[in-house]
Structure formats: C-alpha cells, structure tokens
Amino acid sequence: MTRIRIDAVLVQAVIAGALSFAHLHDLAEAAGQDGWKAWAYPVSVDLLLVAAWRRMRTTADNRAAWVWFVIALAASLGANVATAGLLDLDDVPAWLRILVAGWPALAFLGGTLLVHSPAAAPVQPEPVPVSAPPAAPVPEPAPDVTVERAPDPAPELPSAPAAETVPTPVPAPVPAPVAVPPALLDHARKLADTHQSTTGTRIDSATLRARLGIPAHLADAITAQLA
Template identity: 70%
Template structure:
C-alpha cells in the first residue's frame, strides 16, 4: 500500500538547518586553507560524528557519547557563528587554522571510541511478585460436650483352676492329695470305731513330720 508523503515542519527545519550548517562548515574550512574536495569533507565529518554520538546516546547514554556529541555540536555551531560576520574570513587566525587542520584526527578518534565502546547491559527486570497464597484454614479443636457412656463391665472370667486350700498362717502348705488321703483315713476310722480320729492317731497313721500332721489336723478340725 502506497503511503502519502505529508510535509512535516520538523523535517523541513532539519533539512534547512543541515543545509545551512553544511555550507557554513564548508566556507570556514575553505577560509582556513582547506580548498577543493577537502573543504566539502569537513561538514560531512562533523555531521557523521554528531549522528553517531546521538545514536549512541539513545542506545546507552554513557558519558563518552555526551562528550563527543557536545564536540560535534560545538564545531557546527562555531562554524555558523564564525561565518555570520564576527570573523574576517580573509584573515583567519592561526589557532582556528590549527583546529580545522586537526579536526579529521579528532573526528576519527571520536568515531572509533563510539563504535568500540562496550554496550551497557540492559537493566534486569525485577521479578514479578508472587501471588498471595490463600490463608490456610484455621485448625478447630473439637471438644465433646456430652458425657460419654460408661464402658460395659466385663464379665468375670471363670476360674479354670480349682481353688486351692489356703494353709494356715502358722503351718506348712498341705497338698490337696495329702489332705484327701488324711480325710479318707479319718472317715474310715469314724466308720469303724464310731469315734472321730484324734490328731495323735492321724499322725501315727500318716507317719509324717509333726508340723505337717498338725496342719492337716487343723484343716480337718481334729482335736
């Protein structure tokens, strides 16, 4: 698609300023003894250094770019002011001839430094803040308000072993078998004589130590 070319006031001013500055630089270089093609090369050198410094400023904005931009701008403005009638171009002072003669080397140095200057590292973007996490649900402590029912009483465990006969505190322990044997002797004596057996008679029949026989007699309630 073809774009229509519209006049821009800023663009027109730039063309006029560039043409007049170019002519003034040419006239000043010619008055300083640079004749022929050399006089036309001076305005080109100044404008190129000005553009290079400006592009460097837009890219990095370092101090060296500002320095060379100011030097090129001073050379352009100086030529405009010098050719405005303040300087006799037929009798150019020696210091101005020296500046014009040394300008090519100065412009080459500035252009080289601008081209080979390190490019500043781009600013590291700040990390995006992490989204706020949802707060964790608060822990709720549960308490019972009702009274728990008492646990059912366990059924008593049936005793599997027969209860053992507890011996008297003062006598030795008597085995149940020995006690049954002594009871059978006592029962036989009762059946035969019709009288209960005495402790001495039971002791004589059993033939055991006296403490054991006394413990047996006590459990059989013999006198």
C-alpha cells in the same frame, strides 16, 4: 495515488542542515582546505553528531557520548557563528587553521570510541531469596503406658438338660352366637318348609345359603335354629 505529505519539522531540519553544511564548508575553505576536502569537513562533523546522539539513546552510561556530542555541536555552532561576519574569512587566525587541520584526527578518534566502546551491561535484578518450606514437626515419642489386662472369664459349665414338658392342648375357641333378624328367620323357615314338602328332606346349610345369598356362618346359625 499516494499523496505526498509535507512535514514542517522535516523541512526545517533540511534547511538547518543545509545552512550548517554550507557554513562548515566555507570555514574549512577559508582555513586552507580547498577542493573536496572542504566538502568532507561538514560531513565529518554531522556524522559525529549523529553517532553521539544514537549512542546516548541506546546506552545507559552515556557520559562519553555526551562529551563527543558537545564537541561536534561546538564545531557546527562555531562555524555558523564564525561565518556570520564575526571572523574575517580572508585572514583566518593561525589557531583556527590548527583546529581545522586537526579535526579529522579528532573526529576519527571520537567515532571509533563511540562505535567500539562496550555497551553497559543491563542491570540484573537481584534474585529474590526463596524461603525454605517449614520443616515438618518432629512427633514426640509416646509415653510408655502399661495396660493391665483383665483376667479371662471362667468357662461356663454345660447346664443339665431340662425335663421334657408335655404341651397342654389349647381348647378351640367357641364361636360367638350370631344374631339372626326375626324377619330373615321367618323367611328362612318358609323356604325350609317348602323344601321339605317338595323333597321330603330337611334343608341343609349350603342350600339355604344359596337360596338366601347370605354368608356361610349366618346360614349355619339359621339352620341350627330351624332344627
């Protein structure tokens, strides 16, 4: 359920508007405007007051709106003061009757000017000048330089064929003597004697190598010493 919230400012505005409305009605009726015409005067004053206020809020040049706002405020405030006992409502002066009678035309003129007057055009910001891009530097012409060309070299003459040389044969390298340990040599000699007594032939390097499990060059050296 929506709860109704009472606004003190709104209540104050309603009370002030009702009192001002009643004072304007009483003054218009005392000035000879009876019936519905007396009720139309406060409506006219309040509408002009509201129109001038809205014009001031929406227009930059609001001098005319201020003029009509002051006129409507003076009419409302004057009625409040006049009905406070300072004016005999049973004997209203002639100038006040004239003002009350001429108010409809004045209110119509003010409302028309406020509604139909052109609004001030918004101030357009000045365009910011766009700086032109810097011009590309013009290349300076290159100075004329004369380059002297070196003379072409003389063509080389074909050289005479060299005499054929006979390559000198390179002697084969003599292998260095292999040192055989004496114990190994004695053991190899025993194997050689046993092989010769068994087969009737001297032991060769391959057999000696297989029997002793030694490299080929060492087997060759031992075979040469056993010969």
